[in-house]
Amino acid sequence: MLAELLDIQFELEERGVAQWAGEEFAAANATALEGDELYRQREYEQATARYQQGLEQLQAINNGIGERVDALLAQTEEALQTGTADDVDTALALATLIEPENAALPVLAQRAANYPELLQQLATAAEAEANGDLALAQASLSQANNLDAAHLRAEAELARVTEAFTTEQFNAAMSEGYAALDSAKFKRARDRFRQAAQLRPGSSEASSALQELAGAEQSASLVQLQRDGARFEANENWQQALASYQRALGIDSNVSYASEGASRAAARAELDKQLSAVIDAPERLADIAVARDSAVLLEDARAATPQGPVLEQQIATLDKLLRLANTEVDVTLTSDGETEVIVYKVARLGKFQQQQLTLRPGTYTIRGSRNGFRDVLEKITITPDGPEGTILIACQEPIL
DSSP states (O other): OHHHHHHHHHHHHHTTHHHHSHHHHHHHHHHHHHHHHHHHTTOHHHHHHHHHHHHHHHHHHHHTHHHHHHHHHHHHHHHHHHSOHHHHHHHHHHHHHHOTTOTTHHHHHHHHHHHHHHHHHHHHHHHHHHTTOHHHHHHHHHHHHHHOTTOHHHHHHHHHHHHHHHHHHHHHHHHHHHHHHHTTOHHHHHHHHHHHHHHSTTOHHHHHHHHHHHHHHHHHHHHHHHHHHHHHHHTTOHHHHHHHHHHHHHHOTTOHHHHHHHHHHHHHHHHHHHHHHHHHOGGGGGSHHHHHHHHHHHHHHHHOSSOOHHHHHHHHHHHHHHHHHTOOEEEEEEOOSSSEEEETTTEEEESOSEEEEEEOSEEEEEEEEETTEEEEEEEEEEETTEESSOEEOOOOOBOO
16 A cells, blocks of 8 residues: 555656645655554554555545646636736746647647737737738738637637738728719729729628719710710711711710711711712722713712811812813824724714814723734723824734
8 A cells, every 4th residue: 555655756746746736745644654653663554544545545636637737728728818928938948848648738838939919910910000010900900810710809809900900901902992072083993993893892882983973974885985086077087087976886876976976077077078989099090980980979068067178178179070070082093095994982983094082081982804814902091181192993904
């Protein structure tokens, strides 16, 4: 019995029992010493009773180790939440002394090592928030939370400050967005409203702001397209004016200025296109049908309003071209009296030595034929100033 008592006594001393159960341990030791004295006096039964009593006292201490360690671990946790660094170290050191093999100790030790810095981060966050610097407060609390994810205050403060910072950023983004919208800085407004929507997904305020922005952009686009259309019309750029009005109709098909402008510009663009086609290819006026149609076109151009410098120049140019095209020119053809001569689309002249014709300016094809000789084919261009050189049509190459 004494041997068992000594074993428990030694084990308790190894666990530093004097620091956490000093009075109970001293009482058990005193009981054991009484047993020693009785043993020396050969009072064996009484000595045995004392040893038994001392053993039971030591066993009670030993059996209470688990409860004591649990209490110290709880004390350590409480100190990690609301205590000082010294409180944490004291409770943790004692728990480690009693039961160094406890599985919870490594995690608590790491948290305890981070605790001083965590407290510093909390203090920094509080000061930053007091100074209105929510960004720094959030960063400090995030660092504190990283140091100890189980710290309830750090977690709660981080959630609260994050919400406050988000609200601050949201309000700032919305304010900046509306300021940009008022100044017609649509890209900046869109960026800020989208930032607000990202900060508060599903926000009705951000959604309404983006819709308002879309309406403002549409209105601004329609106003600008109306200005562009009017400017293009003033410069007689009818195709570009038409494109501006068509873009406006693509935005809103009910815009009256765009529908009226598109109708007006389309007619003038077609007129401009037809005038340019005739002016750019004046040789086509040699065709009587083309010249007749061009005369009608000229009258349409003269009736068009308003008339600017471009149209006036087109009218003057076409008028001159038509007058030149309709001015007949005397043309003299010579032949050998043996060749049958045809001027296509004009007349079959037959055989002659010399023939006088009156032709409109243009390009004509003349064919000469004679039995036993190769046919000749000539193209002549008649200008208002007359033909270029002598026009001789005669078959002179015999067929062998």
